[in-house]
Amino acid sequence: MLIGKFISFEGPDGAGKTTALNSVVADLTPQLKNMLVVTREPGGNRISEAIRNIILDRKNTEMDDRTEALLYAAARRQHIVETIQPALNSGKLVLCDRYVDSSVAYQGAGRQIGVDEVYQMNLFATAGLLPDLTIYFDIPSEIGLQRIMTHRTDEINRLDVEQLSFHKRVRASYLKIAEQNPQRIKVIDATQSKADVVSNVEKIIYQENKEFFK
Numbered sequence: 001m002l003i004g005k006f007i008s009f010e011g012p013d014g015a016g017k018t019t020a021l022n023s024v025v026a027d028l029t030p031q032l033k034n035m036l037v038v039t040r041e042p043g044g045n046r047i048s049e050a051i052r053n054i055i056l057d058r059k060n061t062e063m064d065d066r067t068e069a070l071l072y073a074a075a076r077r078q079h080i081v082e083t084i085q086p087a088l089n090s091g092k093l094v095l096c097d098r099y100v101d102s103s104v105a106y107q108g109a110g111r112q113i114g115v116d117e118v119y120q121m122n123l124f125a126t127a128g129l130l131p132d133l134t135i136y137f138d139i140p141s142e143i144g145l146q147r148i149m150t151h152r153t154d155e156i157n158r159l160d161v162e163q164l165s166f167h168k169r170v171r172a173s174y175l176k177i178a179e180q181n182p183q184r185i186k187v188i189d190a191t192q193s194k195a196d197v198v199s200n201v202e203k204i205i206y207q208e209n210k211e212f213f214k
């Protein structure tokens, strides 16, 4: 039985998810201690991190779009089985940097495989496990990419170097997913200062998970 809470952080490249997540974790850890599980996709365990390295390696230029979609889904399956599901079963608050919405936006819309097909494939991979809450960091593609190219040049991956049109499709898809799922997805303006972004994220987490902060 799932008794914990599952929160995903989503957004285009360079939106500031990881930066905000690190600050939120530093702020929440004194209160939540070992009730908090922080993880990321693709990754979170040995097998999924190995798949991550294959997907994101800029040398893998010949990778087929559907192969890419399947690899993300395979990494996700292993992540659920090894990390997310056990944490939820023991009542933890799981904070995950990216999840299924990333596949729908990047592979479904960005790669133009089709959002419905990619979503259906992920229903198989996840057996229907969706986050209770998703915080979507919205940012124009140009600003997100600019942040990466200016500050994070050492970590630029195979997806980051896609054309601007790819990244614009990804953002448009995220906005559509958010519009279609207003109960689950809360949108944050990620062009704000780091402090304001973190404060907005924490407000949402407190509001939606009061049982963890008694």
Ligand SMILES: Nc1ncnc2c1ncn2[C@@H]1O[C@H](COP(=O)(O)OP(=O)(O)OP(=O)(O)O)[C@@H](O)[C@H]1O
Residues within 6 Å of the ligand: 011, 012, 013, 014, 015, 016, 017, 018, 019, 020, 147, 148, 151, 152, 190, 191, 192, 193, 194, 195, 197
């Ligand atoms: N609110 C902000 N204002 C300005 N710069 C920011 C802000 N948040 C993060 N940054 C900077 O933007 C860059 C990208 O941030 P970060 O790695 O957190 O983004 P991300 O959403 O996790 O990206 P990706 O998904 O591509 O890994 C970093 O150099 C970070 O310091």
Ligand SMILES: Cc1cn([C@H]2C[C@H](O)[C@@H](COP(=O)(O)O)O2)c(=O)[nH]c1=O
Residues within 6 Å of the ligand: 013, 040, 041, 042, 072, 098, 099, 100, 102, 103, 104, 106, 107, 157, 159, 160
């Ligand atoms: C989970 C997931 C991720 N992606 C893309 C999004 C990013 O470009 C990279 C991951 O890098 P990050 O620095 O950890 O954000 O992978 C994707 O295309 N599809 C997915 O399902």
